[in-house]
Amino acid sequence: MLRFLARRLAIAVPTLVIASMIIFALQQLLPGDTATALSGEERDPEVIAFIREKYHLDRPLPVRYVLWAKGVLQGDLGESIRLQKPVLDLVAEKLPVTLQLACMAMLIALIIGVPMGVLSAVKQGQTADYVANGIALWGLSIPNFWLGIMMILFFSVYLGWLPASGYVPPSESLIENLKAMIMPAFVLGNAIAAVMMRHTRAAMLQVLQSDYVRTARAKGVAPLAVILRHCLRNAAVPIITLGALEFGQLLSGAVLTEQIFSVPGFGKLMVDAVFNRDYATVQGVVICTATTYIVLNLMADVAYFLVNPKLRRA
Amino acid sequence: MNAGTAAAGAKPTTPRVEKPEAGPLREVWLRFLERPSAVVGLAFVVALVAIAALADVIAPYDPFATDWGAVRSPPSLEHPFGTDEVGRDLLARIIHGARASLAAGLTSVALAVVLGLPLGLLAGYAGGIVDGAIMRLTDALLAIPFLILAIALAAFLGPSLTNAMVAIGLSATSIFVRLSRAQVLAIKAEEFIEAARAVGNPPWRIALRHILPNIVPAILVQATLTIAAAIIAEASLSFLGLGQQPPAPSWGSMLNVAKNFLDQAPWMAIWPGVSIFVAVLSFNLLGDGLRDALDPRQRR
Numbered sequence: 001m002l003r004f005l006a007r008r009l010a011i012a013v014p015t016l017v018i019a020s021m022i023i024f025a026l027q028q029l030l031p032g033d034t035a036t037a038l039s040g041e042e043r044d045p046e047v048i049a050f051i052r053e054k055y056h057l058d059r060p061l062p063v064r065y066v067l068w069a070k071g072v073l074q075g076d077l078g079e080s081i082r083l084q085k086p087v088l089d090l091v092a093e094k095l096p097v098t099l100q101l102a103c104m105a106m107l108i109a110l111i112i113g114v115p116m117g118v119l120s121a122v123k124q125g126q127t128a129d130y131v132a133n134g135i136a137l138w139g140l141s142i143p144n145f146w147l148g149i150m151m152i153l154f155f156s157v158y159l160g161w162l163p164a165s166g167y168v169p170p171s172e173s174l175i176e177n178l179k180a181m182i183m184p185a186f187v188l189g190n191a192i193a194a195v196m197m198r199h200t201r202a203a204m205l206q207v208l209q210s211d212y213v214r215t216a217r218a219k220g221v222a223p224l225a226v227i228l229r230h231c232l233r234n235a236a237v238p239i240i241t242l243g244a245l246e247f248g249q250l251l252s253g254a255v256l257t258e259q260i261f262s263v264p265g266f267g268k269l270m271v272d273a274v275f276n277r278d279y280a281t282v283q284g285v286v287i288c289t290a291t292t293y294i295v296l297n298l299m300a301d302v303a304y305f306l307v308n309p310k311l312r313r314a
Numbered sequence: 315m316n317a318g319t320a321a322a323g324a325k326p327t328t329p330r331v332e333k334p335e336a337g338p339l340r341e342v343w344l345r346f347l348e349r350p351s352a353v354v355g356l357a358f359v360v361a362l363v364a365i366a367a368l369a370d371v372i373a374p375y376d377p378f379a380t381d382w383g384a385v386r387s388p389p390s391l392e393h394p395f396g397t398d399e400v401g402r403d404l405l406a407r408i409i410h411g412a413r414a415s416l417a418a419g420l421t422s423v424a425l426a427v428v429l430g431l432p433l434g435l436l437a438g439y440a441g442g443i444v445d446g447a448i449m450r451l452t453d454a455l456l457a458i459p460f461l462i463l464a465i466a467l468a469a470f471l472g473p474s475l476t477n478a479m480v481a482i483g484l485s486a487t488s489i490f491v492r493l494s495r496a497q498v499l500a501i502k503a504e505e506f507i508e509a510a511r512a513v514g515n516p517p518w519r520i521a522l523r524h525i526l527p528n529i530v531p532a533i534l535v536q537a538t539l540t541i542a543a544a545i546i547a548e549a550s551l552s553f554l555g556l557g558q559q560p561p562a563p564s565w566g567s568m569l570n571v572a573k574n575f576l577d578q579a580p581w582m583a584i585w586p587g588v589s590i591f592v593a594v595l596s597f598n599l600l601g602d603g604l605r606d607a608l609d610p611r612q613r614r
Contacts, residue, residue, distance in 0.1 A: 017454075293459065
């Protein structure tokens with residue numbers, strides 16, 4: 001176990017370091033003088049001087065990176081020039097909203113994707129299989145921001161059932177919060193559901209052909225019990241791991257979904273920052289995303305290791 | 315978008331006996347024709363390319379011409395798709411918008427292949443430290459979600475269609491590094507490579523003459539599927555205002571404007587979305603079909 005963990009960490013740590021270098025290097029893409037560009041629209045000489053000082057712009061690039069990375073490790077993601085707030089505070093403020101959205105979306109994806117995948121594997125080559133595959137293809141091909149717009153058109157404009165925007169914190173009113181979040185969560189979960197369905201189907205097909213399933217069937221175990229207890233349980237492992245891997249997709253999707261439904265989360269923070277030329281915030285959001293992604297992958301690896309006895313013995 | 319997803323989409327088809335004189339390419343073509351969905355995908359892709367190429371000829375109006383007398387008019391005989399908030403014909407803008415989408419899809423994926431394929435070949439063939447370094451770089455790029463990396467790049471490069479294409483291409487590069495590396499590793503173990511080495515071929519010739527041709531099918535399939543993802547990415551960036559800049563038409567930016575007029579002019583939101591959906595679906599169908607045709611081993 002320890003050896004396994006050490007090997008995984010030996011991969012994760014350099015990955016994170018290189019990712020941080022890439023994110024740091026983004027600054028170099030800015031046209032013209034970095035300090036002037038970072039200062040945003042106002043071009044206030046005082047702000048420019050502050051930035052030159054803060055980012056040590058008079059020092060060579062590698063030194064600047066080390067100083068910046070040191071700050072990041074101590075939780076200093078820089079200062080939002082626009083909002084006059086530390087980036088870390090901004091991220092901490094917006095993250096819970098996006099996490100709620102992501103969890104709801106993942107739940108919806110599981111509820112739709114897994115049963116559909118099981119059904120299409122069990123009914124392989126039959127109508128149900130084709131229908132499920134068709135739905136998955138639709139889920140993968142429909143741009144989720146357009147789906148969001150169409151849902152607003154139908155449920156908000158036409159039927160008037162759900163609010164088109166206007167986030168309410170759950171502490172204020174849980175019902176209103178859920179009403180505002182259900183559409184964004186569905187839109188976000190839709191594409192993941194399609195991926196889940198395809199993976200569940202593939203995993204189930206493999207398990208269905210295995211010897212122990214044939215044995216269970218020969219023994220006269222009820223068909224449904226074979227599917228649920230013998231097959232799905234074993235197929236669940238890759239599905240769970242997939243959850244962690246799909247996290248990146250979820251965050252990418254959240255950027256657009258939050259924009260459409262005006263949900264004040266992580267993604268909206270990033271897009272607003274892009275338009276305000278608030279580059280420190282953009283970098284902060286990206287580095288938080290990358291870190292979360294790498295940590296989640298590490299956890300998925302460990303979880304995979306723990307649930308798979310074959311790996312443990314090796 | 316990994317090998318697992320790709321394999322899961324494969325549908326069972328009955329194996330057919332080929333006439334002995336059929337060449338390998340013809341065989342692939344015949345297998346491709348066996349799947350109606352693949353043929354539909356191909357037809358749509360061809361149609362899309364034709365529409366983009368002939369946009370100037372087939373568009374009923376100038377996509378930039380405003381008409382203040384026909385602002386947000388619903389679909390009619392005169393304007394089959396209706397008009398937008400400044401009276402521009404939506405059909406003309408959709409037709410011209412196909413150019414931005416296709417250009418973005420093709421250019422960004424070409425960039426990703428041109429960068430990713432050599433890196434993957436090198437990593438897979440050289441192994442050791444070179445492999446380690448390339449893979450860590452790829453992992454690091456993969457750790458930043460596709461769209462988030464593209465948004466960040468577009469933010470720092472400045473918003474424009476060209477920069478959006480560069481951003482999407484760079485974000486997609488890691489997919490091709492990984493894929494070509496995995497393919498090289500699999501083929502490197504085959505006996506004909508050992509034979510090529512035994513007769514004294516230098517490493518670069520083995521990589522280019524013996525390995526590269528064998529990984530082309532997998533790259534082609536992945537490239538087709540990635541075009542679909544790139545079209546969505548371009549539309550997303552344009553939707554956020556980071557891609558094609560107005561007044562130039564792009565499906566994504568049309569949706570961005572349309573969402574402000576949902577209650578008065580819903581048709582403004584419908585057509586661009588349908589176009590993106592059809593374009594993406596066609597490339598997905600084509601990619602699935604190509605995979606089944608090119609790699610019979612993956613079929614169940």
